[in-house]
Amino acid sequence: MTDASPALLLRVVIPDQPPRKLKLRSRPDSVDSLILTLKRELELDLDVDLLYEDPDFDGKLTALTDINELPQKSVVHITFSQDSSSIASTVLLSDVSSPERLSRWPPGPFPIPTFSFDVELKLRDGNAEFEKNNTHLIVTRDMKHNILDNLASTIYGFKAYPSDKEIAKAAEALVAKHPCLTEAGSETGWNGWKNSIKFKMGNYRNKMRWAGCTEVAVNAGKRSKSHPHRESSHSNIKRPKRAEVNFLPNFPKGKDESHLEELRQTIVDECQKTEKDLSLIRKLMEATFPLRRQTVVVSCPPVNEIMDLWPALKMESEIYTEYQRITNQNLPNTFYAELDRHLPRMMTLFRQKAAKTGKTADALASILKLHDEQESHDIHSRRTTALQALPLYLRDDVAELFRTCTDDSDEPDLDGVVLGLLTFSSENDASIYNALRVSVVIEGAIVMSVLRHTDAFLVLFGLMYALHLSYPKALNNTFEFVQKVLLGLDGGKLSPKLQTMKNDLTRVGSVRGV
Numbered sequence: 001m002t003d004a005s006p007a008l009l010l011r012v013v014i015p016d017q018p019p020r021k022l023k024l025r026s027r028p029d030s031v032d033s034l035i036l037t038l039k040r041e042l043e044l045d046l047d048v049d050l051l052y053e054d055p056d057f058d059g060k061l062t063a064l065t066d067i068n069e070l071p072q073k074s075v076v077h078i079t080f081s082q083d084s085s086s087i088a089s090t091v092l093l094s095d096v097s098s099p100e101r102l103s104r105w106p107p108g109p110f111p112i113p114t115f116s117f118d119v120e121l122k123l124r125d126g127n128a129e130f131e132k133n134n135t136h137l138i139v140t141r142d143m144k145h146n147i148l149d150n151l152a153s154t155i156y157g158f159k160a161y162p163s164d165k166e167i168a169k170a171a172e173a174l175v176a177k178h179p180c181l182t183e184a185g186s187e188t189g190w191n192g193w194k195n196s197i198k199f200k201m202g203n204y205r206n207k208m209r210w211a212g213c214t215e216v217a218v219n220a221g222k223r224s225k226s227h228p229h230r231e232s233s234h235s236n237i238k239r240p241k242r243a244e245v246n247f248l249p250n251f252p253k254g255k256d257e258s259h260l261e262e263l264r265q266t267i268v269d270e271c272q273k274t275e276k277d278l279s280l281i282r283k284l285m286e287a288t289f290p291l292r293r294q295t296v297v298v299s300c301p302p303v304n305e306i307m308d309l310w311p312a313l314k315m316e317s318e319i320y321t322e323y324q325r326i327t328n329q330n331l332p333n334t335f336y337a338e339l340d341r342h343l344p345r346m347m348t349l350f351r352q353k354a355a356k357t358g359k360t361a362d363a364l365a366s367i368l369k370l371h372d373e374q375e376s377h378d379i380h381s382r383r384t385t386a387l388q389a390l391p392l393y394l395r396d397d398v399a400e401l402f403r404t405c406t407d408d409s410d411e412p413d414l415d416g417v418v419l420g421l422l423t424f425s426s427e428n429d430a431s432i433y434n435a436l437r438v439s440v441v442i443e444g445a446i447v448m449s450v451l452r453h454t455d456a457f458l459v460l461f462g463l464m465y466a467l468h469l470s471y472p473k474a475l476n477n478t479f480e481f482v483q484k485v486l487l488g489l490d491g492g493k494l495s496p497k498l499q500t501m502k503n504d505l506t507r508v509g510s511v512r513g514v
Helices: 031-042 086-092 116-135 141-158 164-176 193-211 257-271 280-285 289-299 303-309 314-325 333-355 361-371 379-393 454-466 472-488 496-507
Strands: 008-013 018-022 046-052 062-063 073-080 402-406 419-425 436-443 445-450
Touching: 018 031, 031 046, 031 073, 031 141, 046 257, 116 141, 116 402, 141 193, 141 419, 164 193, 257 472, 280 289, 280 314, 280 333, 280 361, 289 303, 289 314, 303 445, 314 333, 314 454, 333 454, 361 445, 379 454, 379 472, 419 454, 436 454, 445 454, 445 472, 454 472, 472 496
Parallel strands: 008 073, 402 419
Antiparallel strands: 008 018, 046 062, 046 073, 419 436, 436 445
């Protein structure tokens, strides 16, 4: 049986690269959607513009401004965008500030900072004496203050609220680099340093709070002796819980809320245009990131209100960029690389479970049967099968997450759906593998739609970070697996169920076909 003709057959010409052939099963609904598809399929990270060989003018290059002008079989030329306007370069460049943190907590040994010159000299001599005679250095009060102050500053550069385990890593690294600081009466040699660092971090947060750091100031003003009727100091604490690096940044230097609000309104106006200036939108979204985080973290309005205030978050590319601002991680590149690496072993685990008895086994068997019936087992179909089977394997409730309907039927009632994916299919082929589109549903409303099931899942995950949404309890295992195992964010804290699956995935052994 031959494959049906694609909705678009493109020969894509990229500067300094060989031309590529690309088949799209459905025609994107706009030029912006086509650009996103090309950037994803061709792994392009830069902003691009499109030209096409216009048959009405003997194949001469014409700017693509209307998707309906593009013939079914076309030659498309990609050009890389420069700064799109003089306004963007003169007005906005000064408004775009770098994220407060550029790195996540280091996966290896904690990097011990350089202390003051006199302290470094004493440590050097102390280390030499310890190695020679096993003599511990006597640490003066001023010396300890300098060590702890520098450690607290370095730790704060990664996290304002480090975990107990992370503080222990810092204490362990301190003694490993400067063995003369080893505590003779401590079982580990650094327990006392750990307690001192933990206490110092509390003082350092107070110092940063008085300095006006938003990330810690947001938790000030709780109950105290002077204000006994206020909220408990341990309730409603706003802090990173999913390895967010830039959780609640300060406004850019010299800019206040009213200035960023003007930029926000410019984003709204630009998003209402038929042909959006994507480069301008990205610069404005970067400049207004602190204001947006204030809205979603502190004010916590309903999702539909946030999307009205920040309509650029309905664009797939901006969702991924926002996620990267928060975590310093490229979401699609990391996710697909890790998912593809684990796919063979995941499919083996799913088949082994499906061969058993029980409701979970039966549900997995049904998904795998549909997968096996597909004529083509390309990477996209395997990804779709894996993401459909994963929640079942982890015994999560998929009733709300995956919903389907035909394109001609009325949309199902979405009231009460906290998070979900709604797959639209044709009446002739209701398979999830040939979806017409997949819509992302949050708080009972469709937020946006994309062409592929896996992309919709990734957009949903990115929005949970961008909108500061908690994982639904019924799907916690699934989203924590994506976060901690596939993306490696807080991967050291796994539930027994996730630890078991991670062990199974990394176990050396033969892998069945997928």
